[in-house]
Amino acid sequence: MSKHRSRTLGERTLAPETLMMGFGYDPTLSEGSIKAPIFQTSTFVFKSAEDGKRFFEVAYGLRQKEPEEALGLIYSRINNPNLEILEDRLAVWDAADKALVFSSGMAAISTTMMALSRPGDVIVYTAPAYGGTEYLFDRILPRMGVRTVSVADCDGGEALAAAIRSASAEAAANGGRLAAVYVETPANPTNQLIDLQAAAACIRDLGLAEPPLLVVDNTFLGPLWQKPLQHGADLVLYSLTKYVGGHSDLIAGACLGRADLMARVGEMRTICGTITDPHTAWLLMRSLETLHIRMERSQANARTLVSRLRGHPKIEAVLDAGGAEASASQQALFARQCSGAGSTFSLRLKGGEAEAFRMLNALQLFKLAVSLGGTESLVSHPSSTTHSDYSPEAKARCGIGDNLVRLSVGIENADDLYADLERALAAV
Ligand SMILES: *Cc1c(COP(=O)(O)O)cnc(C)c1O
Numbered sequence: 531m532s533k534h535r536s537r538t539l540g541e542r543t544l545a546p547e548t549l550m551m552g553f554g555y556d557p558t559l560s561e562g563s564i565k566a567p568i569f570q571t572s573t574f575v576f577k578s579a580e581d582g583k584r585f586f587e588v589a590y591g592l593r594q595k596e597p598e599e600a601l602g603l604i605y606s607r608i609n610n611p612n613l614e615i616l617e618d619r620l621a622v623w624d625a626a627d628k629a630l631v632f633s634s635g636m637a638a639i640s641t642t643m644m645a646l647s648r649p650g651d652v653i654v655y656t657a658p659a660y661g662g663t664e665y666l667f668d669r670i671l672p673r674m675g676v677r678t679v680s681v682a683d684c685d686g687g688e689a690l691a692a693a694i695r696s697a698s699a700e701a702a703a704n705g706g707r708l709a710a711v712y713v714e715t716p717a718n719p720t721n722q723l724i725d726l727q728a729a730a731a732c733i734r735d736l737g738l739a740e741p742p743l744l745v746v747d748n749t750f751l752g753p754l755w756q757k758p759l760q761h762g763a764d765l766v767l768y769s770l771t772k773y774v775g776g777h778s779d780l781i782a783g784a785c786l787g788r789a790d791l792m793a794r795v796g797e798m799r800t801i802c803g804t805i806t807d808p809h810t811a812w813l814l815m816r817s818l819e820t821l822h823i824r825m826e827r828s829q830a831n832a833r834t835l836v837s838r839l840r841g842h843p844k845i846e847a848v849l850d851a852g853g854a855e856a857s858a859s860q861q862a863l864f865a866r867q868c869s870g871a872g873s874t875f876s877l878r879l880k881g882g883e884a885e886a887f888r889m890l891n892a893l894q895l896f897k898l899a900v901s902l903g904g905t906e907s908l909v910s911h912p913s914s915t916t917h918s919d920y921s922p923e924a925k926a927r928c929g930i931g932d933n934l935v936r937l938s939v940g941i942e943n944a945d946d947l948y949a950d951l952e953r954a955l956a957a958v
Pocket of ligand 1: 637
């Protein structure tokens with residue numbers, strides 16, 4: 531195997547952070563350039579008519595690629611060197627067969643769910659979910675004849691298991707099928723965890739020849755602190771806009787998983803044209819080189835802030851994944867499923883919207899913006915922004931009060947960040 535494709539050094543298996551520097555890229559193909567150039571091109575010249583024919587046979591699924599066959603470059607809506615190197619590197623972190631990159635997290639989610647479902651199908655999904663995801667399931671997919679069932683309060687796993695069993699039985703009675711179970715864990719903005727192994731076991735117990743696929747949005751803790759494919763997930767989704775991009779300067783998404791499923795997702799991406807562009811892919815390769823350092827540092831900062839904020843007289847609760855104020859079952863699940871709590875957490879203030887707004891307006895280092903996972907710290911008010919289209923009942927069911935403030939902690943100095951929070955809390 532050529533050295534830029536090798537994942538080992540002698541007997542040693544190389545760690546993902548090492549592979550991020552060179553894996554999948556051969557400098558001799560690009561004048562020795564240490565970094566992959568940006569292949570800013572729409573199309574690729576075939577060496578011969580026979581090559582063009584062979585490449586299209588594989589791209590259009592007319593035959594399987596031979597094990598040692600190099601899939602030729604065709605057209606940047608189908609493939610591009612920057613995309614291919616990036617996808618090889620992304621797949622390393624989750625130990626997936628294959629990754630595909632999209633023009634946004636929502637492009638990844640919508641393209642994947644369209645690839646997996648057809649009219650008459652049912653999809654079960656957990657709430658609260660990202661606003662765009664909620665909109666897709668609640669309003670768009672039903673227009674295409676796909677019924678969707680939202681499940682809240684998944685602590686303990688009984689509600690999700692019951693919804694999976696009843697949706698499957700009902701779909702079968704109507705001549706349809708439960709196509710997928712879609713899980714976002716930890717949930718935004720409450721950080722409630724959902725048990726992936728329990729969901730996978732429930733799906734197995736249905737005993738179906740064509741079981742529903744378990745699809746997990748891993749944006750909040752992945753790819754470092756949670757690896758859903760190891761806990762029974764079939765596909766993993768990311769908004770790469772967040773931690774993976776990490777610099778608040780791009781929008782992108784990804785889907786990862788088994789080769790046979792990724793072929794279905796890839797077909798839909800090619801036809802919907804939801805692939806990302808070479809420049810964004812290049813920026814993401816830059817980002818992957820520092821991913822582990824950024825995620826470790828922002829998590830360490832967040833741990834410092836959580837421990838200092840807990841018990842603060844202006845704060846009712848600190849909602850971090852599997853944290854001290856979470857239930858015993860959530861803490862046990864955290865220990866099984868996650869290797870870190872990440873750096874996005876929420877505060878439930880004493881009071882309501884007025885108190886929350888006073889805090890938000892007093893912060894100086896924490897910028898008032900939606901999104902998360904960047905190098906800089908951000909703060910937001912879910913109830914009036916990202917989750918403002920939830921009904922009052924849905925907000926109550928999902929624990930999204932007017933007193934809830936979400937923080938995404940960056941890589942600044944932790945003492946500076948705490949000073950900013952302390953001053954803002956004093957203004958509440
Ligand atoms: C941001 C986000 C998305 C959507 O990603 P975009 O890149 O904005 O399209 C999906 N899921 C979660 C959990 C997110 O935080």
